[in-house]
Amino acid sequence: MSEQRRDLGRGMYGRAVPVRPAPGGRSPVRCPRGHDLAIATARSGYHHWYDLTEITCGACHALGDPLASWCLVDPGEQHDARSAPGSGLVLVRTPPAERGGVGQLALWVDGEAQADLDLAMCGPCRRAVIEHVRTDQPRRGYGRVLVAAALVRAPPSMYRWSTTPIADDPVARAFWSGISWPGTLGQPDYCTDMDRAAGRIQDW
Numbered sequence: 001m002s003e004q005r006r007d008l009g010r011g012m013y014g015r016a017v018p019v020r021p022a023p024g025g026r027s028p029v030r031c032p033r034g035h036d037l038a039i040a041t042a043r044s045g046y047h048h049w050y051d052l053t054e055i056t057c058g059a060c061h062a063l064g065d066p067l068a069s070w071c072l073v074d075p076g077e078q079h080d081a082r083s084a085p086g087s088g089l090v091l092v093r094t095p096p097a098e099r100g101g102v103g104q105l106a107l108w109v110d111g112e113a114q115a116d117l118d119l120a121m122c123g124p125c126r127r128a129v130i131e132h133v134r135t136d137q138p139r140r141g142y143g144r145v146l147v148a149a150a151l152v153r154a155p156p157s158m159y160r161w162s163t164t165p166i167a168d169d170p171v172a173r174a175f176w177s178g179i180s181w182p183g184t185l186g187q188p189d190y191c192t193d194m195d196r197a198a199g200r201i202q203d204w
């Protein structure tokens with residue numbers, strides 16, 4: 001995708017708005033500021049650049065809040081890199097080569113990765129570890145959507161979740177404290193398959 005095309009897209013089809021996970025594509029009950037949308041009223045539209053549903057909270061909009069509009073991303077809708085759409089905002093998964101290895105979930109906009117997350121997961125041991133969350137566009141909700149996509153792959157009701165050490169900075173603290181993280185933070189709980197795949201232990 002050329003720069004020219006992307007600039008054109010931004011100008012003609014809309015601006016960058018934050019995204020939020022919407023499991024099953026369901027409409028949210030509250031806006032990102034916590035307003036009950038049944039009372040605040042919500043408007044639903046279509047964001048052409050992202051190719052996603054865009055919601056506007058009536059209360060936030062009336063107050064001129066820059067977070068008044070946001071787009072819904074179904075965290076369960078994940079594509080393989082080879083067949084992922086080259087336009088719009090999509091989630092792309094790259095499984096690891098071996099059991100317990102580190103795979104990746106990425107958020108693409110117009111075919112370019114804007115954020116990604118490294119994930120070690122082991123089905124037989126029912127454990128999952130987030131190793132890194134990276135984003136080129138902080139505070140847009142990309143990381144939050146990626147974590148939701150990871151939790152779809154390994155539901156917290158069945159898997160024990162943890163993370164590698166978290167950066168000691170305000171942005172990381174705000175992120176992890178704002179997403180209802182269901183696991184342990186900062187202490188990876190690896191199984192032996194993960195240790196073996198990463199070369200931390202060897203059989204002989």
Ligand SMILES: [Zn+2]
Nearest residue numbers: 031035057060
């Ligand atoms: Zn609101």
Ligand SMILES: [Zn+2]
Nearest residue numbers: 122125191193
């Ligand atoms: Zn395992």
